[in-house]
Amino acid sequence: MRVHIAENAGACYGVERALNIVLKTAQSANKQDDIKPVHTLGPLIHNPQVVSKLEREGVGVADEVDDVHEGTVIIRTHGVPPQITDSLGHKGLSVVDATCPYVKKVHKSAKKLTEEGYFVIIVGDADHAEVQGIAGYCKDYLVTTSVDDLVELKLPKKVGVVVQTTQSQEMLDTILCYLSRRVNELRVFNTICEATNERQAAARKLSLEVDAMIVIGGKNSGNTRRLHEISKENCANAHHIETADELEAAWFEGVSDVGVTAGASTPQAQISTVVEAIENL
Numbered sequence: 001m002r003v004h005i006a007e008n009a010g011a012c013y014g015v016e017r018a019l020n021i022v023l024k025t026a027q028s029a030n031k032q033d034d035i036k037p038v039h040t041l042g043p044l045i046h047n048p049q050v051v052s053k054l055e056r057e058g059v060g061v062a063d064e065v066d067d068v069h070e071g072t073v074i075i076r077t078h079g080v081p082p083q084i085t086d087s088l089g090h091k092g093l094s095v096v097d098a099t100c101p102y103v104k105k106v107h108k109s110a111k112k113l114t115e116e117g118y119f120v121i122i123v124g125d126a127d128h129a130e131v132q133g134i135a136g137y138c139k140d141y142l143v144t145t146s147v148d149d150l151v152e153l154k155l156p157k158k159v160g161v162v163v164q165t166t167q168s169q170e171m172l173d174t175i176l177c178y179l180s181r182r183v184n185e186l187r188v189f190n191t192i193c194e195a196t197n198e199r200q201a202a203a204r205k206l207s208l209e210v211d212a213m214i215v216i217g218g219k220n221s222g223n224t225r226r227l228h229e230i231s232k233e234n235c236a237n238a239h240h241i242e243t244a245d246e247l248e249a250a251w252f253e254g255v256s257d258v259g260v261t262a263g264a265s266t267p268q269a270q271i272s273t274v275v276e277a278i279e280n281l
């Protein structure tokens with residue numbers, strides 16, 4: 001049985017970077033004489049195994065600012081509104097910012113548009129933490145993933161657009177096509193990060209070439225679930241797992257080529273463990 005790993009699979013730059021920051025922060029906190037707690041504000045990534053590993057390293061998860069009273073708080077890749085960073089500082093907490101630099105770029109663009117008097121349209125999911133962080137940099141804004149929301153809106157003369165990093169180009173194109181005919185002055189910052197698109201394209205390609213597909217990542221990870229859906233469109237024998245323990249021998253009966261892909265919050269070590277388990281079946 002041959003195992004093929006998708007060309008783009010697993011943890012993206014922003015997630016790898018955040019994991020390194022968190023581990024370094026925990027190590028340095030553990031070396032202090034007076035050990036103070038370290039928390040991430042929300043789970044660092046949608047990967048229960050990694051979150052549990054971090055807990056064993058001494059990094060807890062705080063759901064709200066009010067849940068932390070001392071020590072260090074790490075801001076995750078999605079970023080937060082500036083008001084949250086300020087409130088952590090006012091509480092005297094030490095803040096370590098692991099916001100992905102690509103998300104920081106969206107913050108910067110949203111802030112610039114706001115300062116220059118643009119009404120900001122954020123193309124993204126309103127309930128996603130990244131979008132809530134971006135909105136914190138805007139004054140007058142609308143969050144949308146549908147032209148229908150714009151039909152109801154009396155569009156101002158100056159409209160600026162920024163995009164949640166994981167949105168699709170098609171979605172942005174549809175919204176821009178509508179706006180460009182109705183707005184006097186339109187300024188667009190295309191802030192889509194290619195990591196998601198690259199992983200989806202690679203899963204699509206590989207799932208056409210194999211007899212079984214294994215998709216690794218948190219069951220709570222939206223981008224991993226999407227990789228599973230894409231794989232299933234081309235390969236009925238596609239399975240979403242978190243760990244090697246979930247592999248079933250029956251999936252590999254009569255199979256000569258197995259494809260493996262993983263969501264953007266799955267570290268390489270987790271992929272290697274699963275590949276090794278498949279090879280030893």
Ligand code: SF4
Pocket residue numbers: 012013014015077100101102103165166193194195196264
């Ligand atoms: S998907 Fe892109 S924007 Fe999001 S954390 Fe990864 S590198 Fe950063």
